[in-house]
């Protein structure tokens with residue numbers, strides 16, 4: 001029997017629960033981008049001269065670059081002059097709040113509504129949160145406790161003021177400002193983001209988490225995150241993100257850099273839930289993100305876990321450069337393309353050191369008119385003796401109007417290196433749904449059950465506190481994906 | 484309990500069931516026999532509510548309700564259960580999890596509290612003993628990699644867990660060796676009560692040595708061409724389906 005009978009082919013719009021807008025006074029730059037805008041952002045943040053110079057170099061280079069069109073995604077040209085590059089809550093002339101007590105209650109309320117309470121009374125136990133609202137961080141929780149362990153967790157802007165030597169030493173060392181069109185744009189206009197430093201031998205006592213919220217209309221979000229794990233340290237970091245429902249597309253071009261020194265471990269998890277747009281492809285976030293980590297020292301480890309349910313377009317390849325001998329890179333991904341969403345995502349594992357190992361587990365789910373592409377590069381350098389990679393790339397199709405594509409690239413320059421690639425494509429069959437129905441289970445529950453089973457291997461890599469949330473989010477994002 | 488009248492159904496413009504009449508009362512066991520392709524599974528799937536089969540004519544009343552109006556998940560919650568001829572594999576979905584979801588969906592429908600994991604496990608352990616199923620199977624994905632016999636026994640385990648009023652078993656015997664057949668038959672017999680009924684679909688008479696039917700019907704080319712008591716099964720076994728089909732063609 002055909003697997004695409006009407007039962008699984010009737011699609012309706014899903015409900016996006018985070019689509020509300022906070023009406024708050026904001027200091028927003030008018031749309032447009034030129035050197036003055038770059039200077040203005042830098043001045044707003046009271047940045048040192050060298051950082052302004054770095055931004056300007058990036059901006060000048062960006063003007064000569066062309067937007068990449070190799071991803072398997074389609075969208076109308078972006079007018080970069082129609083975007084506002086800076087928006088901060090609060091009046092122009094007001095100083096930024098110095099502590100959470102001074103933060104506008106409206107903002108606190110917003111985060112509360114999003115399930116991320118910041119205030120001492122209600123904040124999440126075991127998780128320190130940096131809350132970024134449009135272009136700025138509104139506050140960071142649990143700071144004192146982290147300070148006791150020497151852990152630095154603050155907004156990027158604050159780090160520029162308080163720890164300029166660390167920023168100067170590491171900024172752009174993993175993702176140089178020349179890297180690619182969107183990373184170069186980010187380098188010129190980045191606003192806020194998070195900064196983390198874990199000292200030698202310290203196991204960070206809390207989960208660290210940044211919650212990104214786009215609120216203002218016609219603004220782009222260009223955050224920049226830098227995490228440094230010094231020798232023998234360990235940190236688990238999670239980012240979450242949402243945006244109001246709007247008919248226009250909004251641009252999000254972030255850069256994340258991770259540095260793991262010898263024996264250090266960084267676990268970076270993302271639950272990406274930007275507004276996906278509607279079923280006809282109106283609105284939604286364009287998510288063009290450059291994420292890369294370097295395993296600089298021997299035996300270091302970087303693990304990326306991502307659950308990508310939102311955004312109209314996702315263009316994202318969290319990567320690991322395995323420079324230290326015996327270092328380990330992992331990438332676990334669930335990417336959902338429902339409605340008219342398009343996802344082109346995957347990873348790059350660049351093996352430079354000896355005995356380096358990497359694992360890639362990618363689960364792509366396509367529903368509605370969604371298009372999901374896995375794009376992955378495994379590179380074994382000439383000194384990567386005995387390096388190993390294992391890649392497993394599974395696609396699940398729901399209905400018959402969606403698509404799944406796989407683009408694996410493999411380059412091996414060392415004969416002792418081994419690369420293993422497995423790929424499967426399956427479809428939720430009408431027979432599977434009927435079997436569940438015949439056991440009393442409703443169609444939507446059956447789809448959720450099958451999808452969650454499909455994603456299990458990735459969900460269990462998430463920090464405990466968020467695994468359940470990811471599963472619930474997946475259920476909501478699939479709501480209405482079947483008739 | 485179940486009253487099928489002049490049921491005509493087909494798929495993609497093709498007529499398969501060409502007017503079925505069948506009444507099953509509480510406390511009865513009916514057997515439907517017939518050659519391959521006669522429409523036995525189609526009847527079973529129509530009763531369970533598979534959308535792919537279109538009902539062209541006729542009616543099915545179940546416990547005083549119009550069965551054909553009910554969604555498939557509601558039919559099973561109301562006690563009409565189908566053990567599939569070809570149980571479907573659902574990779575990634577843990578069997579125990581699946582069974583608990585099924586049991587709780589039925590319980591919820593009847594206003595009963597959902598069973599927690601511990602209570603459910605207790606219930607399940609009782610039932611797997613009855614069917615001599617290896618508990619390790621229940622840790623695997625639904626039907627995935629199960630042998631033919633394991634799949635059939637797992638179907639009867641589901642039947643035991645859901646405790647249906649009207650059970651339809653579609654060729655549950657096929658693919659079973661004689662020992663497994665006895666285990667399955669024993670399980671089915673233990674589930675038999677005065678207030679429920681069973682419809683056993685089979686190609687061979689063999690199963691009916693262990694599950695003794697009150698009535699036997701012969702399905703041929705979408706019609707019930709002969710009905711009788713349990714002797715009919717033996718007669719069929721001796722003379723083969725040709726006996727019926729030739730006879731029928733002559734009188735037709």
Ligand SMILES: Nc1ncnc2c1ncn2[C@@H]1O[C@H](COP(=O)(O)OP(=O)(O)O)[C@@H](O)[C@H]1O
Pocket residue numbers: 001494495497499517518519520521522523524525526535
């Ligand atoms: N989904 C389907 N599409 C087309 N023909 C079908 C379908 N299902 C069953 N049939 C046909 O209907 C007839 C009866 O099938 P079935 O009910 O499975 O018979 P039985 O169970 O008695 O062997 C067969 O000729 C079969 O090929």
Ligand SMILES: [Mg+2]
Pocket residue numbers: 523524525568654
């Ligand atoms: Mg059959």
